[in-house]
Amino acid sequence: MxxxxxxxxxxxxxxxxxxxxxxxxxxxxxxxxxxxxxxxxxxxxxxxxxxxxxxxxxxxxxxxxxxxxxxxxxxxxxxxxxxxxxxxxxxxxxxxxxxxxxxxxxxxxxxxxxxxxxxxxxxxxxxxxxxxxxxxxxxxxxxxxxxxxxxxxxxxxxxxxxxxxxxxxxxxxxxxxxxxxxxxxxxxxxxxxxxxxxxxxxxxxxxxxxxxxxxxxxxxxxxxxxxxxxIDASLASNCAHILACMGLKVPVNKAIIGTGIFTHESGLHVDGVVKDPSLYEAFSPEEVGLIRKLVIGKHSGSVSLRVKLQQMNIQATDEEIRALLPKIRKLAVLQKGNLGEEQIRKIYDTELARD
The missing domain is CATH 3.20.20.70 (Aldolase class I)
Known part of the structure; x- marks a missing residue:
């Protein structure tokens, strides 16, 4: 039973x-x-x-x-x-x-x-x-x-x-x-x-x-x-609230409730997640009240950049992707961190203006 x-x-x-x-x-x-x-x-x-x-x-x-x-x-x-x-x-x-x-x-x-x-x-x-x-x-x-x-x-x-x-x-x-x-x-x-x-x-x-x-x-x-x-759909936020009452923060990579556990960057990885999330995720982020995040950084490839641009309602061509990727990677290395959407959009608009 x-x-x-x-x-x-x-x-x-x-x-x-x-x-x-x-x-x-x-x-x-x-x-x-x-x-x-x-x-x-x-x-x-x-x-x-x-x-x-x-x-x-x-x-x-x-x-x-x-x-x-x-x-x-x-x-x-x-x-x-x-x-x-x-x-x-x-x-x-x-x-x-x-x-x-x-x-x-x-x-x-x-x-x-x-x-x-x-x-x-x-x-x-x-x-x-x-x-x-x-x-x-x-x-x-x-x-x-x-x-x-x-x-x-x-x-x-x-x-x-x-x-x-x-x-x-x-x-x-x-x-x-x-x-x-x-x-x-x-x-x-x-x-x-x-x-x-x-x-x-x-x-x-x-x-x-x-x-x-x-x-x-x-x-x-x-x-x-x-x-x-x-399992309540607000499990992650409830846990974060309870720990905050003790002055504790949830590590971003904490199993089940960390806000970063559904963050993906590399190209092939992102391609797999887009096609079938169960390949890389043991459960869906919605199950505990988290969201899947796609970040663009120095390890990102053309697939992840294309998906990210699509999420930003930008339909880039293969040629534009090839031109954008080196610049995005270079900036990620210089700032030692992932790029925000505004940075990606600025690079895209600058590259487009050159054409």
């Missing part, structure tokens, strides 16, 4: 970590809500400092992240969180039992929805899995979150581990990977392929250790895994 994947947002957490202004946090929250994420994860201690404690928790589906201690648990409760995610590394059955049992009992008495996040889940042995299974049932834990805090796992390891966990876990299974070695998006897609329905992502992959970029996982799910995925 092709169930939609639920994305657990980590972007606001990064905004809190950066101590951005409350007004910017509010703007981020509104924009992220439009992306239809599941829960918005926030570190409770950082949230307390943000000045947004009166924010309506239900309208944004916040989940408070805490360490396994009573002080943080009661802080989350008094701040209004009704969902808590307990971050805990796997050390040993004895050690984790001592930390988790009293905390889970207290959280249950407070009627909180509990999510258990094991940050180094790959370290759990086959023997210790039984310990966690009993915890999940006894305390009615909503999700078991399989963490890869160090980002050391690869997609093959993730798929194998989570395909097994999906069969034995008696609750929802989540994957929360980091991007220390550039594998977060690939690992997130492997987790989805293994049957995991909840994935931690962040816009642009932001985070202290990095996360799977939400926009990359969305497009990867649709085009690589053939999942039914809703």
């Amino acid at each position: 092709n169930k939609p994947v639920i994305y657990m947002d980590q972007t606001v957490n990064e905004g809190l970590r950066r101590n951005i202004r409350s007004a910017n946090l509010q703007l981020m929250l509104k924009a992220i809500k439009e992306l239809q994420v599941g829960y918005i994860d926030v570190v409770v201690s950082d949230w307390e400092k943000s000045g947004l404690r009166s924010c309506n928790m239900e309208s944004y589906f916040f989940r408070g992240n805490i360490r396994p201690n009573m002080h943080e648990l009661y802080k989350a409760y008094h701040l209004g969180f009704d969902k808590i995610s307990i971050f805990c590394p796997h050390v040993s059955r004895k050690s984790n039992s001592k930390k988790l049992y009293p905390l889970l009992e207290a959280a249950t008495r407070l009627n909180l929805d509990i999510f258990l996040h094991i940050e180094n889940a790959a370290q759990i042995s086959a023997v210790d899995i039984d310990f966690y299974l009993k915890l999940l049932v006894k305390f009615n834990i909503k999700s078991f979150i399989y963490g890869d805090k160090e980002g050391r796992l690869d997609p093959f390891q993730i798929y194998e581990a989570l395909a097994y966990m999906a069969k034995v876990i008696p609750c929802s299974l989540e994957f929360h990977g980091h991007n220390m070695y550039g594998m977060a998006t690939a690992n997130a897609l492997a987790a989805i392929r293994a049957g995991v329905g909840r994935i931690a992502t962040a816009i642009g992959g932001v985070g202290e250790r990095g996360h799977a970029a939400m926009e990359e996982v969305l497009l990867g799910s649709r085009h690589l895994l053939k999942k039914t995925v809703h």
Whole structure:
């Protein structure tokens, strides 16, 4: 069954970590809500400092992240969180039992929805899995979150581990990977392929250790895994807006949302794009709200120049193209950059006037 994947947002957490202004946090929250994420994860201690404690928790589906201690648990409760995610590394059955049992009992008495996040889940042995299974049932834990805090796992390891966990876990299974070695998006897609329905992502992959970029996982799910995925046509601009709230700019060559990823210059390349965009583009720019751009520079050939002139409503002859091209290339080299339409038109008009 092709169930939609639920994305657990980590972007606001990064905004809190950066101590951005409350007004910017509010703007981020509104924009992220439009992306239809599941829960918005926030570190409770950082949230307390943000000045947004009166924010309506239900309208944004916040989940408070805490360490396994009573002080943080009661802080989350008094701040209004009704969902808590307990971050805990796997050390040993004895050690984790001592930390988790009293905390889970207290959280249950407070009627909180509990999510258990094991940050180094790959370290759990086959023997210790039984310990966690009993915890999940006894305390009615909503999700078991399989963490890869160090980002050391690869997609093959993730798929194998989570395909097994999906069969034995008696609750929802989540994957929360980091991007220390550039594998977060690939690992997130492997987790989805293994049957995991909840994935931690962040816009642009932001985070202290990095996360799977939400926009990359969305497009990867649709085009690589053939999942039914809703993607808003304003995805690129929404992502840029959210990152701008943190004072960040989207690199022009950023996968999926960079404004320059559909920019083409060389001649044969442009000819191929004009005839069949799928030869060079994995998805259409319109899918995420971007546009295809043809730029003219020192590498441009006659084909790209002809297409560019046609876009400018100029029907140039072969002879005119041959005469224009050396001059355009020379100017691009001199100014160390591509030419604007006004420059191209001026060169064309000058060349035409000579004739």
